[in-house]
Each structure stands twice: as structure tokens, then as C-alpha cells.
Amino acid sequence: MSHDEQPAPESAGGDPSATLRTAAHDMFDADVASRGLGIELVGVADGTAQARMRVTPAMLNGHAIAHGGFVFLLADTAFALACNSRGPVTVAAGGEITFVRPAHAGDLLVARATERTRYGRSGIYDVTVTRDDEVVAEFRGRSRSLPPAD
Structure with a gap:
């Protein structure tokens, strides 16, 4: 089992050694931007996700x-992985950070996303972004699930 897949729950009639892929896994597989920058999916579960990225010299601003x-x-x-962890397709309605x-070249940043609430389609x-055990940034995202396709 890869590090980003979850064991299939026995209560769902699945083999406990099987793996369960989520809509978030499929979305990440198609996410050329995130994967192209070296972002890795560490794990995803209902309403939560973890991703990481190594800061490269090409990601530095004029203050190094x-x-x-x-x-x-x-x-x-x-955030996108967490809000797509159980479907339906969900997009960002807004976000602030x-x-x-600061983070520096060579730092491994880890982002841990947690659902706070869902109401209707929102x-x-x-999301807390850390380097080792130090908080680098705090992010709050607002999501909106898309209506089912006809």
C-alpha cells in the first residue's frame, strides 16, 4: 500500500489489506501544477489531508x-485534497493566509488540512503549514461543492 492510500474499512465489506482511493487521489493525480512544483500527497482521510513540498532556490523571492x-x-x-476526500467534486470559494x-531553500514544508464544518454545499x-515543528503559515479555505452533473 502506498503512503497516500487508506486501508479499506472492513465494515464496507472490503478486504482490510485492500486500498481505498478517494476522489482526492484522482484529483491529485491530474494536478499538473502541484505535482510539477514537487508537492507530494502524504495522506488523505475523511475531511483531512496532508501534503508536503521542499522549498527550492527557484521558489525564493528577492529577500532570499x-x-x-x-x-x-x-x-x-x-485544502483541496481535504475537501475532495469524500466527494462530491468541490472547489475553492476563497482562501486567506x-x-x-519565513521558509528558506531546502526547508521541507508540511501542510495539514482539517475540515472545520460543512453546511449545505459549503x-x-x-490548514497549518509547518517546518519541523514550527508554524510557517495558517490558511483558512472556504469550499463549495459543485452540483451533480445532469
Whole structure:
């Protein structure tokens, strides 16, 4: 079993050694932007996800620290994975980020997304981006599930 797949629940009649792929896995497989920047899916479960990214020299701004856009993209990717973890197809309705401390070339950033609430077709998710045990950024995303296709 790869590190980003979850064991199939026995209560669902599945073999416990089997793996369960989610809509989030399929979405990430098709996410050329995130994967092209080296973002990796670490894990996904109902309403949660974890992704990571190594900061490269090409991601640095004029102050020799990670450009905030790359940190936002990592947080947004974890957010997207969490809100698509159980379907239906869900997109971002908005997001904001607070940068707590800088990241530098070589840093491994980890984004952990958690669902806070879902109501109707909308949801709110929090993402914490860390380097080791230090918080680099806090992100809050608002999601909207798309209506079923006709």
C-alpha cells in the first residue's frame, strides 16, 4: 500500500489489506501544477489531508525567502485534497493566509488540512503549514461543492 492510500474499512465489506482511493487521489493525480512544483500527497482521510513540498532556490523571492505564493499553493493543495476526500467534486470559494515565519531553500514544508464544518454545499477548512515543528503559515479555505452533473 502506498503512503497516500487508506486501508479499506472492513465494515464496507472490503478486504482490510485492500486500498481505498478517494476522489482526492484522482484529483491529485491530474494536478499538473502541484505535482510539477514537487508537492507530494502524504495522506488523505475523511475531511483531512496532508501534503508536503521542499522549498527550492527557484521558489525564493528577492529577500532570499520562500515566495508567499508557493506557501499558499501548498496550503491550497492540502485544502483541496481535504475537501475532495469524500466527494462530491468541490472547489475553492476563497482562501486567506497568514504568514507566521519565513521558509528558506531546502526547508521541507508540511501542510495539514482539517475540515472545520460543512453546511449545505459549503465548507470551511483550516490548514497549518509547518517546518519541523514550527508554524510557517495558517490558511483558512472556504469550499463549495459543485452540483451533480445532469
